[in-house]
Amino acid sequence: MIINHPLLGPRDAAEFVYLGDAGLIGRPDGMADNAADAFHDYTYLRDNPAGEHRELWYHEQGDRSWLVITRNTLTHDITRVELARDVARTQGRSR
């Protein structure tokens, strides 16, 4: 499998490690009133789609960047690769 890194170009999947659902970027506010419920959902609840899935990959044997990869779990087709920090910033995070 080849992952087309947004900065570095096509790289072999052997350079990457997989973490999981890209929803992990949205860590809840631990000081909010409903923090316990929010962390329960954040920790345990995942969709398990047969089809398009947004997930976090780490370029460990490369530039050590985190990526958000949109991959079809049925075909392994990768349709989109973004830097995780760009995704986090569009969600309102400072970095």
Added chain:
Amino acid sequence: MADIRLSAAPVLGADIAIGDNRIVERDDLALVSVATPQGGDDAIAAALQSGFGLPVPGPVQSSGQGDMRAVRTTADQMMLIFPHATPDAEPHVRQALSGAGYTTDQTDVWMVLEISGPDTLAALERLCPLDVAGFADGAAARTVMEHMGALILRLGPDRFWLMSASSSAGSFCHAVELSYRNVA
């Protein structure tokens, strides 16, 4: 009083000839990583230009000025590689950059192999997952070879630097040597 002096020793001291090809450890080089503080891209670029006359290298690239090379390692970090005899490479870089970046001395944790010769591309094809034949001179990338993390820099048509961890330097050098022997 005993006069005790500590002097740097090469990791392996490798100097291997395979046919017309050579693998030489460059133990004269110092490596200092420079990380960009958040929002400090312009300050780093200005400091690198005034301190060393170097432009900031783009992704999968390096820039050079005299003996010094700046190699891009990730979006907010580069590695400065230059010959330096004394163990004060990091303060030297920090002062030249006026503290514009976060500097860390990495000389001791890397080993640099300079490989050259007519079979170099053939040897690398079996070792490196990247298309190094497509690298321009000065192109650089961090990747994995024989399960060991490595930084590769093209210096010329058949001359490269391969950098890997000093802790696994013996295994890395063995892998490079074996790859040459398989093709030479």
